[in-house]
Amino acid sequence: MTATTDPYASTTDSAEGPVFTVTGQDWDTIDASAVEGDHLVINMGPQHPSTHGVLRLILEIDGETVRDARAGVGYLHTGIEKNMEYRTWTQGVTFCTRMDYVAPFSNEAAYVMAVEKLLGIEAPEKAQVMRVLLLELNRVSSHLVALATGGMEIGALTVMTCGFRDRELILDLFEMITGLRMNHAFIRPGGVAQDMPAGGIEKLRSTVRLLKKRLPEYAALCNANPIFKGRLKGVGHLDLSGCLALGLTGPILRATGYDWDLRKKQPYWGYETYDFDVVTRDEPDAYGRFRVRLDEMWESIKIVEQATERLAAMEGQPVMVADKKIAWPSQLSVGSDGQGNSAEHIKHIMGESMEALIHHFKIVTEGFRVPAGQAYASVEAPRGEIGCHVVSDGGTRPYRAHFRDPSFVNLQGTSVMSEGGMLSDVIVAIASIDPVMGGVDR
Amino acid sequence: MVDAKGNKDERDQGTKTQDGSHETQAELVKSDAVELEIVEVREGAFGIHGTGDTSGFGGLTRPVMMPGASQRPYGGWFDEVADQIATIGELDQAIEKVIVDRGEITFFIRRHKLLETVTHLRNDPVLRFEFCSSVSGVHFPHETGRELHVAYHLLSMTHNRRIRLEVVAPDDDPHIPSVVSIYPTADWQERETWDMFGIIFDGHPALARILMPDDWPGHPQRKDYPLGGIPVEYKGGTIAPPDQRRSYS
Known part of the structure; x- marks a missing residue:
């Protein structure tokens, strides 16, 4: 065997033995006599349709049995935490919403909760209801993606098309309320960016009606499907003590039978006033997690319905704190020439008050100061506990913002869930963790 | 001055x-x-x-x-936790100071006592902080001799309590004992903190970079990490790196 530096050569030598480059359907090009035994180290990803994003797996396999599984991450690292140190406190939301892009509201919620803790303020009631509404809609859309991609990866393509079809309904709601399907930057320190749009309540009600009609389809397609159950049952087993040791939260933890849910245990933004149940299941495997997600969507729909009714009775109430030193100075509105600041606000700052103009300029460019100190806030994201540790030095920008992303921590369960199992079950195990690489790598 | x-x-x-x-x-x-x-x-x-x-x-x-050190009573269950930590021989010396701020309690732990302290925090039935939520670093270049901070956010699901431990290390000796043997979840989080701040966690099973490429020079989240400016195609002008631009602080 000749040593070569060409990375695309079919065979190279390394200290650990020969390295073969095969990309699929060309395994017969390998000279079988050069391989000692059945023991192989396989690199899977980072570009692979079944690894749930740019996740790289290094698998040591013996035949089809996985002996050692390691995850390599970092391919989507964009330095979001560092970037936030050079933007104002309000602009920080725009960065962190892009981390876990399947559940953007949870990112915003954790950050905003930490900043509000540092400021010692509380958002108005209507803003809190809107936050809860968006967080729960987001939980449904995120779980739909989890089911959809998980189904796709084991060949259940109908689950995938249905999942993305229904997620689109929720993204339409997001677009109506926040203006964007993803990357909303809608939850801001002190409240939310905009009030409910006209006709919003009606659209919410009709979409929820449609979702309630469609959600049973997943149960009908999967719950008793022998192939689906055969692929998921008993795969990726991880019990309660394993979850706690490795820091796994969310549906994975609740599938072990432990009802740990921050919405109930450490309620925030009025979650204690909503009527809903925490879903648990005594099947700590991929199937149990699937069923937990399925049932959690129904609980979230319950919360969405209650929040919708509350919002219907709260028309005209403020969605941002009254403190003008923190609140964003203007509201967006749609005029004849497109979207912009509301006409009354422009009239006020341009025609009536020099001080109002100065204030507008100062708060938009400089932002507000946050008293020095540090805070940790956590919310129950669709994937588990997302925490935000922010440190302020008393300035207009975060001194440090760190996110404890549930995908990052949960992905540590990869090894223990897949080692000793079959190669094909690695995919199922990872799909049951449901990592979003944007959140893992930040 | x-x-x-x-x-x-x-x-x-x-x-x-x-x-x-x-x-x-x-x-x-x-x-x-x-x-x-x-x-x-x-x-x-x-x-x-x-x-x-x-x-x-x-x-x-x-x-x-x-916020500086707080004096007793800390209020609520904070005192119970602080008392219980102090019951273990020599562990009272482990606590450098306690800060109660914004409803959160922070214990500054001397780094050579960290492993004993977290073992005790996890195992003691009164404390029972069985879950390590988050490990993150903070760099304070102006705090001479204690530039690098690591914050551990511990959660007791049994008692529904959260505390923060903070451990400091000087820049010229950036060593802190690893807590992976007590909290296996700290594995990746310590790797991230090493990657971003250059803090060496002694006893970690494989302290490799995790988010940055393996051959990356420097530790990007440190305040002294050089940031890039952007050259502009106008008479050799550049946009200054973000930490050298005009700022309000």
Whole structure:
């Protein structure tokens, strides 16, 4: 065997033995006599349709049995935490919403909760209801993606098309309320960016009606499907003590039978006033997690319905704190020439008050100061506990913002869930963790 | 002038910040903390320093004051936890100081006692912090001798309590014992903290970079990490790196 530096050569030598480059359907090009035994180290990803994003797996396999599984991450690292140190406190939301892009509201919620803790303020009631509404809609859309991609990866393509079809309904709601399907930057320190749009309540009600009609389809397609159950049952087993040791939260933890849910245990933004149940299941495997997600969507729909009714009775109430030193100075509105600041606000700052103009300029460019100190806030994201540790030095920008992303921590369960199992079950195990690489790598 | 330890130079005794909104400490920090610690003093704004300043912004000084150590009683269950930690022999020396601020309690733990402390925190039935939520680093380049901080956010699901441990290490000896043997979840989080801050966690099973490429030089989340500017195609101009641009602090 000749040593070569060409990375695309079919065979190279390394200290650990020969390295073969095969990309699929060309395994017969390998000279079988050069391989000692059945023991192989396989690199899977980072570009692979079944690894749930740019996740790289290094698998040591013996035949089809996985002996050692390691995850390599970092391919989507964009330095979001560092970037936030050079933007104002309000602009920080725009960065962190892009981390876990399947559940953007949870990112915003954790950050905003930490900043509000540092400021010692509380958002108005209507803003809190809107936050809860968006967080729960987001939980449904995120779980739909989890089911959809998980189904796709084991060949259940109908689950995938249905999942993305229904997620689109929720993204339409997001677009109506926040203006964007993803990357909303809608939850801001002190409240939310905009009030409910006209006709919003009606659209919410009709979409929820449609979702309630469609959600049973997943149960009908999967719950008793022998192939689906055969692929998921008993795969990726991880019990309660394993979850706690490795820091796994969310549906994975609740599938072990432990009802740990921050919405109930450490309620925030009025979650204690909503009527809903925490879903648990005594099947700590991929199937149990699937069923937990399925049932959690129904609980979230319950919360969405209650929040919708509350919002219907709260028309005209403020969605941002009254403190003008923190609140964003203007509201967006749609005029004849497109979207912009509301006409009354422009009239006020341009025609009536020099001080109002100065204030507008100062708060938009400089932002507000946050008293020095540090805070940790956590919310129950669709994937588990997302925490935000922010440190302020008393300035207009975060001194440090760190996110404890549930995908990052949960992905540590990869090894223990897949080692000793079959190669094909690695995919199922990872799909049951449901990592979003944007959140893992930040 | 005020140095990093908070001692004022006699030249300007009684100088207050010139920014009216921060004239008093009480206004600067709305917290339960009784005492504030000056950790740094910033001068000027918009990057203006020295002579030639006609704007007046160069004369601004702003002390950076973090909540200081709290005195007992800390309130609520905080005292129970602090008492219980102190019951274990020698562990009272483990706690350097305690800060209660914004409804959160922070125990500063001396680094050589960290492993004993977290073992105790996890195993003691009264404490039972069985879950390590988050490990993250913070870099304070002005705190000479204690530049690198690591914050551990522990959660007791049994008692539904959260505490924060903070461990400091000097920049020229960035070693902190690893807690992976107690909290396996800290594995990746310590790797991230090593990657981003260059803090070496002694006893970690495989302290490799995790987010940055393996051959990356430097540790990006440190405050002294060089940031790139952007060259502009106009007479050799550049957009300055973000930490050298005009700023309000």
